[in-house]
Amino acid sequence: MDLRHLRYFIAVAEEANIGRAATRLHISQPPLTRQIQQLEEELGVTLFIRTPRGMELTPAGELLLDEARNIRSLVEQATERTQRAGQGRLGRLDVAIFGSAILDVIPTLLLAFRNRYPDVKVVLHNMTKNEQIEALRQRRISVGFNRMLAPHEDIGTLLVTTENLLLAVPTEHPLARQEIVRFADLAHHPLILFPSGARPSFIDKIIGLCAERGFEPRVSQEVGDAVTAVALAASGFGVCLVPTSATTLQFPGVVYRRVHEAPPGFFVDLTCIYRKADQSPILAAFLETIEAEREARSQAGSSHSAR
Amino acid sequence: MDLRHLRYFIAVAEEANIGRAATRLHISQPPLTRQIQQLEEELGVTLFIRTPRGMELTPAGELLLDEARNIRSLVEQATERTQRAGQGRLGRLDVAIFGSAILDVIPTLLLAFRNRYPDVKVVLHNMTKNEQIEALRQRRISVGFNRMLAPHEDIGTLLVTTENLLLAVPTEHPLARQEIVRFADLAHHPLILFPSGARPSFIDKIIGLCAERGFEPRVSQEVGDAVTAVALAASGFGVCLVPTSATTLQFPGVVYRRVHEAPPGFFVDLTCIYRKADQSPILAAFLETIEAEREARSQAGSSHSAR
């Protein structure tokens, strides 16, 4: 049996007349007669009673009509869904994020993606940098978000956003009272650094920046993530350099200060990583959305990184 | 798209290798390659990633695999069900009965049919004789059960069972005390007759039998059905001739008596009626069951009509 048989069968059943059905199907009447005969023969069932006025369905034919319509709609649905999946408009995207990245741009990004591709289910996973690389290679995720990534041969990167750094200062801290905080001031106060995981990381960046200015920071704590760092700062453990988006965290007991006279490179990138070999149209759509969003933000003038 | 395409697609997806899939499908590899290419082209979607080790499904391909398996099983189910319907093993049979016929043979008959054809849904309708004829012609029912049917050109009949007649007598009635009740005795006692509906009916049969013996019965009541008649007899309204199966009704206050020296024709047929033009295999199966059951009953020796 063939989908053609079913299509023809439905037409004949609905027209109750082979001639009209043939016209509707844009074929001539005799082949249609034969196809119906074939179908009946193959099933071993009489589907129509031939009357001088046309074709009348038998009970078995009635049943097949139901089933055939069902199958037809399922086939239509299958092609349509497969096409949408092929265009990246239907499916699933597994995304890895890390703690503090969720603070700023990622929620708006995911929202924008969801609006453009409502039938793509986005699944979030919390992963460290190295876990992300591994998960990408094992295809457990399709994209990851990261900072300070060492390059890998098979992993592509796309810059999502660039954020300036701010200093989180306890309210009672001497630096909180200064009108202007200078980078060099960091030499005299204990610093909270993060993340404590895989190197190179944000920690190395800050140590590097300090080295450029000829001092080595006094490290009071190394913690896992920005949230913990700011929380510790709020408790007076020390000051802490954070991406601008961390201002989302408004702990009592902590204020944010711009840092003047900072060395070049006093910012941090958020990048998106993916398998270079990944051909998935959903991934392509996601990366495209990232670029479109970055575009939109920069055109809006007051981009986050300029805050 | 074609069912062939789906079948081939499933095979390739499952084998992850065109060559092996071709073997499994009993065709050679190149046509299979082409069919897959066609399918991809028609959908406008890449379904497989070609690797040096075989064919790997894309996400869109994964989705289509699900859908295709679904469609395949639906097609299989459709053919199987249609075939069963064509053999009368699946479907629906609308059966008309009238009041008292339900007392005896019809329940066992329906039970036997249900056992043989468990997937045929039997729907019962209560109808009078004339309603049955009309409903048959309008295809609202496929079979009816009846007694004393006037012949119709387009309606076929099949004898279901023949039942002797018994006399239902009030317990306190003089005839209840006689050791032997003779047919001629009926001349002296008021009779309850039924059914009061369309003629000719059971009533005419009894009046005819009496006429053969040269008397006209004294009619105390005409009622609609056997159950009412026996109930009235139990209340002392008179005596009443009923088919043997009415002994199912064991009212207090009524006893059943054989009638001796009855004229020939002192029995009543239960017949099954159907449209002669009806080709439905379900009807055929039902009529066949009726004959098989009658056969079984007569072979069992103590047939109901001999009770």
Added chain:
DNA sequence: ACAACGCAATACCCTGGAGGTATGATCCGG
């Protein structure tokens, strides 16, 4: 009663496409 019409079925032809064989293009492992 017979002609005219409508419908499905049959006879016969033609062509597109499914399937076959042979071969090429790539990539991997030894």
Added chain:
DNA sequence: CCGGATCATACCTCCAGGGTATTGCGTTGT
């Protein structure tokens, strides 16, 4: 760098689906 495996391409064959012409049959209309 070669042998083997895999998918793709080229080209041929042949069947089956589609077309035209016609028949068969029952109903209808005059």
